């Protein structure tokens with residue numbers, strides 16, 4: 001495929017990139033047959049879905065399942081229960097989603113308080129895009145002495161489309177500089193809900209539509225008090241819904257999905273690959289009947305660069321008070337980088353770097369039955385066993401980069417986000433009306449305090465969603481309610497993935 005005009009192999013879903021939209025209604029059960037026709041093993045994670053009672057369908061190799069080998073199928077089967085909103089799905093095996101295995105998942109809500117406020121809805125899937133496969137990119141960061149700077153992408157994509165300047169493409173490549181842009185059709189005076197997903201490997205996107213303000217109504221599946229902004233920063237893994245009023249003169253307007261390079265460490269002396277990226281991804285908002293070429297002007301910034309949308313814009317529609325109470329479990333975690341004995345870069349959480357145990361059929365069992373302190377050092381985990389309790393995690397970032405952390409199996413309440421140099425003052429916690437979501441940015445050299453309710457038995461990943469950092473081991477396991485876990489039986493087809501097949505098939509990366 002040639003998402004930005006440059007042809008390369010793409011790990012597609014049903015022949016598409018991004019993969020097909022999966023839609024359900026609140027309460028529906030999703031039954032999804034995943035057949036792996038890649039040469040590599042694969043898994044699919046349903047980002048944001050709680051998987052209550054179905055931890056084994058969370059799709060994390062080395063934590064909840066063994067990967068699906070080549071030419072083998074697994075039926076994922078889980079209920080949306082009472083969740084609704086904007087989600088996505090992606091491979092959790094190596095950096096496969098960066099090569100294309102990703103798509104959108106929308107759970108509609110018949111009781112949606114905003115249902116009457118828009119006429120139609122659209123999806124905007126933002127992603128950074130590389131011309132090299134991750135099979136080429138990942139070994140670079142595994143090399144001894146690697147500096148730690150991340151690969152610079154070649155294009156921003158809006159819903160799978162971008163435009164690369166092919167004069168910069170290496171000789172012999174197939175490249176077309178006039179790739180069509182994503183076009184969103186609107187009718188004058190109608191209102192549109194845009195669901196915006198950042199499915200990147202790394203980059204912070206800023207979404208905006210020239211001359212059209214955005215009314216934000218959802219973040220990561222949580223309804224918000226409506227708030228009007230001009231530009232929406234979206235970190236990797238985060239989702240938003242905004243309502244756009246097509247109330248401007250009939251015309252064509254630029255939709256902007258800008259990769260914010262202020263948030264990407266750039267040093268020309270390092271890897272990449274002579275990226276000729278144009279950071280300003282474009283799409284078109286097309287009013288019915290418009291014939292002009294778009295020449296609209298971008299809004300000025302109204303947000304803090306490289307930070308999540310300010311909490312003043314993220315008030316849940318009704319204050320969520322259940323996180324204000326006695327904390328039953330508290331853990332401290334520290335993020336940093338280090339080097340192994342071969343001078344290879346490793347991401348460390350509490351001094352250990354996560355290595356998925358891909359071919360250990362007992363992996364689920366191990367994490368269920370033993371004490372976190374007895375886990376192998378590369379399976380670093382924390383245990384929360386107070387049924388219905390309030391768990392609090394203090395995360396200290398001892399590294400200068402921002403890290404967008406995502407928690408599986410939960411949303412969490414954000415008690416505090418501390419910038420570099422701020423003191424950790426518990427009296428400042430936002431207990432009354434916290435932001436609740438499943439992915440937040442931890443500022444460089446700063447810290448965050450989050451809380452969640454321990455009501456979902458499972459082994460859940462808590463990790464940086466910068467895929468390069470996942471591969472360096474920036475993953476923690478949350479082991480929750482072991483007593484219940486021990487009583488649950490993992491379905492046979494999931495267990496079989498760990499047993500039946502040639503181990504080589506599961507662990508060897510071919511591309």
Ligand code: C2O
Pocket residue numbers: 045047090092237406408461463465
């Ligand atoms: Cu998008 Cu581990 O998640």
Ligand code: CU
Pocket residue numbers: 402403404464465466469474
């Ligand atoms: Cu990170």
